[in-house]
Amino acid sequence: MDKILDIDNIDLKIISLLNEDAKTPYTEIAKKVFVSSGTVHVRMKKLEDMGIVKSATLNIDFSKLGYDISAFLGIYLEKSSLYDNVIEKLKTISEVVSAYYTTGNYSIFAKIICRDTNHLRLVLDNIQKVEGIDRTETLIVLEESINRPIQFFDKEK
Amino acid sequence: MDKILDIDNIDLKIISLLNEDAKTPYTEIAKKVFVSSGTVHVRMKKLEDMGIVKSATLNIDFSKLGYDISAFLGIYLEKSSLYDNVIEKLKTISEVVSAYYTTGNYSIFAKIICRDTNHLRLVLDNIQKVEGIDRTETLIVLEESINRPIQFFDKEK
DNA sequence: ACTCTATTTGGATTAAATCTAAATAAATAA
DNA sequence: TTATTTATTTAGATTTAATCCAAATAGAGT
Numbered sequence: 001m002d003k004i005l006d007i008d009n010i011d012l013k014i015i016s017l018l019n020e021d022a023k024t025p026y027t028e029i030a031k032k033v034f035v036s037s038g039t040v041h042v043r044m045k046k047l048e049d050m051g052i053v054k055s056a057t058l059n060i061d062f063s064k065l066g067y068d069i070s071a072f073l074g075i076y077l078e079k080s081s082l083y084d085n086v087i088e089k090l091k092t093i094s095e096v097v098s099a100y101y102t103t104g105n106y107s108i109f110a111k112i113i114c115r116d117t118n119h120l121r122l123v124l125d126n127i128q129k130v131e132g133i134d135r136t137e138t139l140i141v142l143e144e145s146i147n148r149p150i151q152f153f154d155k156e157k
Numbered sequence: 158m159d160k161i162l163d164i165d166n167i168d169l170k171i172i173s174l175l176n177e178d179a180k181t182p183y184t185e186i187a188k189k190v191f192v193s194s195g196t197v198h199v200r201m202k203k204l205e206d207m208g209i210v211k212s213a214t215l216n217i218d219f220s221k222l223g224y225d226i227s228a229f230l231g232i233y234l235e236k237s238s239l240y241d242n243v244i245e246k247l248k249t250i251s252e253v254v255s256a257y258y259t260t261g262n263y264s265i266f267a268k269i270i271c272r273d274t275n276h277l278r279l280v281l282d283n284i285q286k287v288e289g290i291d292r293t294e295t296l297i298v299l300e301e302s303i304n305r306p307i308q309f310f311d312k313e314k
Numbered sequence: 315a316c317t318c319t320a321t322t323t324g325g326a327t328t329a330a331a332t333c334t335a336a337a338t339a340a341a342t343a344a
Numbered sequence: 345t346t347a348t349t350t351a352t353t354t355a356g357a358t359t360t361a362a363t364c365c366a367a368a369t370a371g372a373g374t
Contacts, residue, residue, distance in 0.1 A: 015215065022179050022213035025361055036323050052221045056179035058172065059211040062307065087302045099303035102296040109229065109296060113307055139259040139266060145244045146256035150219065150270055182330055193354050
C-alpha cells in the first residue's frame with residue numbers, strides 16, 4: 001500500500017522538470033521525457049490526486065520587494081504541552097512563514113521574514129508576548145548561499 | 158532608484174494570487190484584479206525582468222515520495238574564513254537544500270532532506286567529513302506546523 | 315493464448331498565451 | 345490650461361497549449 005510504488009521514473013522526471021520551471025508547457029515536458037503530452041497530463045493528474053504535487057508557487061526575490069531580513073527563531077516554551085496553542089498564535093503573525101517541531105533544545109523552530117530591522121524588532125516583540133513562550137534565540141540570515149529543490153537523479157537510479 | 162517604487166498594489170495582488178497557484182490563467186487573475194489579461198502579462202514580464210519573480214516551482218509533498226526526514230544543521234567551522242569553501246562542498250551534496258550564513262553560534266545553518274534514518278546517517282557522515290567543518294548540531298524535524306508564503310495584504314495598505 | 319484492466323496515444327475541441335496596433339492615461343513643458 | 349511626449353492599458357487577431365475522448369497498445373492474471 002505504499003504510494004511510492006506507484007511512482008516511476010517518468011513521474012520523477014516530470015516532477016524534476018516542472019520543479020525547475022512549473023510553467024513549462026506539457027508538450028515540451030513530453031518531448032524531454034519521450035512520451036505524449038496526454039501522458040504528461042495523466043501523470044500530473046495522478047500526482048495531484050495523490051497529493052504528491054500540492055500546488056505550484058512562485059519563487060520570489062523578497063529582498064527586491066523590500067523584505068530584506070529573514071531570521072530563524074529557536075523558541076523555548078514554558079511547558080512543551082503548550083505547543084499547539086503557541087502554533088495557533090504564531091499562525092496569526094503573518095511574518096512567520098514556517099514553524100517546526102524539532103529535536104534538540106528548542107521547542108519550536110520558526111522562520112520569519114521582515115522588511116527591515118525595525119520591522120524585525122516589532123515582530124520579535126509580538127512573538128515574545130505570545131502566551132506560553134519562555135524565551136527565544138534569533139539567528140538572523142546574513143546570506144543565503146544555497147536554496148534549491150531536491151534532486152532525484154543524482155545517486156538513485 | 159529603489160525598485161520597490163515601481164511596484165504597486167496591482168503587482169502585489171498578481172504576485173499574491175499566483176503565489177497561491179502559479180498555474181492560474183492570466184485571464185482569471187485579470188478578472189480578480191480588475192484589469193485586462195494583457196496588463197497581467199505586461200506586469201508579470203516586468204516583474205520577471207526585474208528579477209522579483211525568479212521562477213515558478215512545484216510544491217511537493219516529499220514524504221509521499223519517500224523523503225521522510227528533514228533536519229536543520231548547525232555547522233561549526235574550524236575557521237570562519239573557510240565559509241566559501243565549505244559551501245562549495247555542501248553544494249555537491251544533493252541532500253542539502255539550503256544553507257545560510259547567520260548570526261549566532263553556528264557558522265553555517267543548513268537544511269537537508271533524506272529518505273529515512275539510515276540515509277540521514279549517511280548524509281551526516283558525509284557532511285562531517287567535509288574539510289573545514291569542526292562539528293555539527295542536528296535538529297530533526299518531527300512536524301511541520303506552518304509553511305506558507307508571505308502575505309502582503311495583512312497590515313500594510 | 316485469451317480475457318480483462320490499465321495506460322498511452324493522437325486527434326479534435328476548447329481555452330489560454332502571446333503579440334500588436336490603437337486607445338487611453340499620465341507627465342511634462344509651453 | 346493646452347499641447348506634446350511618454351508610458352500604460354486595452355481589445356482583438358494569431359499562435360500555442362490544455363483538455364477531453366475514443367481507439368490502440370501494453371500488461372497482468374487465468
